[in-house]
Structures are given as structure tokens and as C-alpha cells.
Amino acid sequence: MGRRIARSIAAGSPLCSTTSPVPRPGSPEPAMLRGISSAIERISQAMAAVTAFASIAIPACNEAERIGACLAALAVQRDLHGSPLSADAFEVLVFANNCTDDTVAVAERIARLLPQRVVVAEECLPREMSNAGWARKRAMDLAVDRLEKFGNGRVVMTTDADSCVSPTWVCSNLCELAKGVDCVAGYVDAAPSEIVMLGRGFLQRGRLEDTYLRLVAEIVARCDPRPHDPWPNHRVSSGASLAVTVEAYRAIGGLPARPLGEDAALTASLEEAGFKVRHSLDVTVQTSCRLSGRATGGAADTMQRRLTDLDAPCDEDLEPALHLTRRALCRSFFRRAWRGDLDADTFSARVAIPPYLIPRLRAEEATFLEAWEAISVASSALSERRTLRPSELPREISAARLVLAALRTESPTTTTFPSGRHDREGSGETELA
Numbered sequence: 001m002g003r004r005i006a007r008s009i010a011a012g013s014p015l016c017s018t019t020s021p022v023p024r025p026g027s028p029e030p031a032m033l034r035g036i037s038s039a040i041e042r043i044s045q046a047m048a049a050v051t052a053f054a055s056i057a058i059p060a061c062n063e064a065e066r067i068g069a070c071l072a073a074l075a076v077q078r079d080l081h082g083s084p085l086s087a088d089a090f091e092v093l094v095f096a097n098n099c100t101d102d103t104v105a106v107a108e109r110i111a112r113l114l115p116q117r118v119v120v121a122e123e124c125l126p127r128e129m130s131n132a133g134w135a136r137k138r139a140m141d142l143a144v145d146r147l148e149k150f151g152n153g154r155v156v157m158t159t160d161a162d163s164c165v166s167p168t169w170v171c172s173n174l175c176e177l178a179k180g181v182d183c184v185a186g187y188v189d190a191a192p193s194e195i196v197m198l199g200r201g202f203l204q205r206g207r208l209e210d211t212y213l214r215l216v217a218e219i220v221a222r223c224d225p226r227p228h229d230p231w232p233n234h235r236v237s238s239g240a241s242l243a244v245t246v247e248a249y250r251a252i253g254g255l256p257a258r259p260l261g262e263d264a265a266l267t268a269s270l271e272e273a274g275f276k277v278r279h280s281l282d283v284t285v286q287t288s289c290r291l292s293g294r295a296t297g298g299a300a301d302t303m304q305r306r307l308t309d310l311d312a313p314c315d316e317d318l319e320p321a322l323h324l325t326r327r328a329l330c331r332s333f334f335r336r337a338w339r340g341d342l343d344a345d346t347f348s349a350r351v352a353i354p355p356y357l358i359p360r361l362r363a364e365e366a367t368f369l370e371a372w373e374a375i376s377v378a379s380s381a382l383s384e385r386r387t388l389r390p391s392e393l394p395r396e397i398s399a400a401r402l403v404l405a406a407l408r409t410e411s412p413t414t415t416t417f418p419s420g421r422h423d424r425e426g427s428g429e430t431e432l433a
Contacts, residue, residue: 053153054090054170054243055143059135063161064102066288067094068110073164075114079171087115090170093146094161095139096122098130103161119146132298133262136239137255144246144254157243162288164191165241172283173243181228182248182275185267186241186283194289198303201310208393209314215400216324217279222407223328224335228276235317237277239263241285248275260298272369313387320386321399327382334375338368351379 056074060067074092077085092114094107104122111118121142125134140156147153157173159165166172169186176184196203213235221231242263249255252273256265267277291304306312319327330351336342337358344358357378361371376382388396 053088053147054155054157054174055147055153056090056092056170057095057136057139057143057156057158058092058161059095059097059132059139059158060103060107060161061096061098061132061135062101062103063099064106066162067103067107069164070159070161071107071110071114071118073167074116074170076167077165077170078167080168080175085170087117089116090157091117091119091146093119093121093139093143095135095142096120097125097135097138098123131259132239133255133259134257136262137257140249140255144249147246154246155243156246156249158239159242159285160240160287162290163188163240164286166284166286169241169283169285172280176278176280176283177243177245179228179278180276181278183242183244183267183270183277184283185234185237185277185279186243186285187234187279187281188236188238188240189284189286190289191286198289198307202307205306205310205390208390208397209318212318212388212393212397212400215321215397215404216318219321219325219400219403219407220328222404223325224332229278232281233279234281235279237264237267237279238287240287241283242266243283244270248273251275268369272367311389311391313389314393316385316387318388320388320392321396321403323384323386325403327376330375330379330382331372334372335368338371351375351381353378 058067058070063070071092071094074090077089079085092111094111096104096107099122104120107118107120111120121139123138125138129138136158140158143156143158147156155174155177157170159169173184173186190206195206217233217235218231220235221229221233225231239262244266248270252266252269252275255262256269258265270277287299289303291300291307333342333347333350337344337347345355348355348358353375357374358371361374366374
């Protein structure tokens, strides 16, 4: 029935007519008809998105205790209106690598209970590839191979074996992709029952960081807006929730091969190649708070370090509010200079870089991201970074709120070009250029 509705709309039903009907006495107003038309169009788009077959890749190493909950969360996927997704809407590929526990047996037992097809692939990776990054790459590559072999899918998704996706995770990913983006990075929450057990101090630290992250995301979105990734959004690319079209995945050669940080490397590679990445708050997943993980320097190590020292440094991209605002504004102006909408010499003078740098980068056919990285290193106003500690966050949260109060009254195109003299990080100064 849904397809018949979609076809009737596409064929030009009265609800979607481009001509304005003459209102009859007692008939709905044109504005109401337009509202109904818009609602039906959104429903049709959602239905079309759900029909896109996907493969979900889950790397798993010694995850016998958690893989069951991970798979169970996929068994109860529903659409945005509450209806269960059909059993053939997606398949799951569990890549059990280098396991010495019962991960395979547990996954196969749970697989028999799921309505969706679950493929359990077991493999022993060589020592140099026995890490989280390579395992995810192998899992996603196998999933894409299956999609191409059977010719009925265009989306590969991935999550972690110690994570539980939300009930609308699959549908929300597909709906975001249906809007024209090539990749969706979902929002990752800590499992509530686990994070509270780490203590009041750890939870309070997390609340401060999340508050600042939300403000930072809006500052960046307003200073350096991207039409395909509008506010509200977030700034994290995590393997616990990624979805990418097969076309884009293949175009960049698949997941970058690295032992750690392969998730952020994927979205960076996609953006560098000109693909659109959406950081959606509608796509959510809960992940474990375990303190012993597979990846050295990964999330588990970070949590262990912060639990030991509650004032341990935050993530590197959490800079003081004014410095971060200046960086985002400079990047926005550099986008204009890079595409020729702003005089390159003017931009170079304002950020104190050699006037020959931008022409040289163009001659070298650098991508925008490569050029921005070179600009950031060459500019004394941009090269310095200072990582925050949780004890500094209350002050920076206040500064960020003042920054946003100013930004919300201006459009991005009229924001004043930032000047380094206003970035007094040590004083807590909150004035904007």
C-alpha cells in the first residue's frame, strides 16, 4: 500500500499538485493541503529509506559476555512509527576474530533466535593485524563484498560488540542517508547502568564535558556551517555507530587500515574525497564503560586514566572557547578563500601566513583538508593548542554561552573576521572580535 501511495504522489495526485486549487466552501485551505502534502512526502521518503537493504558489520574479539545483548538490540529494530522492520531489511555479519572464548558459540546461538539473517565469520588475523582497527576493516570489507555479490544492498553499517543500538538505529541511519549524505556518524552514550557505578566524580566529569561539547558543536556549526550537517549535530565519529554507502566506501578504498582511530579516519577520508558526512543526534547507541579494552590507547584506556585522575586532560579537540571560535571562523573564511570567494592575500595577512602558501597549495592540488592543515601549522594564531582539564570547564562553559549569545544574533556571512588580540585564554576574556 505504501508503494501505491508513493506512486500516486509521484504521478501527480491532488495533494502534490503544483497548481493552487481554488478553495471550495467548507474545503480545507491550501495551506492545510500543503501541510498534508509535505507530511505524506516525508512519510514516503521514510518508507523508501527503509526499503534500502543494509549489512551491519560487527567486529568481535572475546565478546562472549556482550555479543548477545548487541545482537538482541538489532532483533527489535523498528521504523519511526513503531512498526518492526521486516526480517529482510538488513543482515548482520559478526566477524569473530582471534577469539579464545565462546564468542562464536554465543553469536550462533543468538543468531538462531533473530528474525534477520546473521552470518558469523570466524578468522584468526596475523599478529600485526590483530587489533580493533584491522578487525573493523575486515568486517566491513566482508559485509560490502556480500552486498555486492547479492546485488541487493547499498549501505554498510557498523557497531561494536559491546554496544546496544537504539530501536530505530537502522531506520534513522537510512533516513539520514536518504537526505543525500554519504555517511552518518551516530551519537554515542555510555550505558547508564555502568557509568553510574564508576562513581559520582566520574559522572560529574562526564556531565561537564557533555555540556561543553554541546556548546562547542553549536559554535562550530554557526561559525563554519555545512549545509549537509546542520545544527543540531555533534562532532564525534565513533565505530560504535557508522553508516556509509557502498559507493562512497569503495571510492576511498574502504576503511583506512590502522590499529586505532580507524573510525575518525573513515569520516576524514570521506570528507577529503568530497563526500558528505552527517553527525546525527537522531542515530544513537549505548556502549559499555569497561575499563579493559582491546585497543591500546582506546576508549577503555582513556576511561581508566580519567577514573584514576578525575582532572586528567580532556580530548584534544576541546580547546578554550575563544580559541575554538577563532579556529572555526578562520576555517569558514578559508573555505571562501580556497574556492575563490574571498581574496587569498587578505586571508593570508589576517592569519599571518606567507602570501605564497595558498597559491602553492593550489598548485600541488591539495585537498581542502590538506590545505587547512598546512594553514593551521603555518599560522601562529592557529598552530597553538591548549587542552582543557575538567576543572577549567565551568569557566569555559560560561565563555561558550556568551559566544553563542553573540553568534545567534548574527548570520555566519556577517560574522567579523577573527583577530588574535581578542583570544586571551588565560584571563577568561569573553569578548568576540
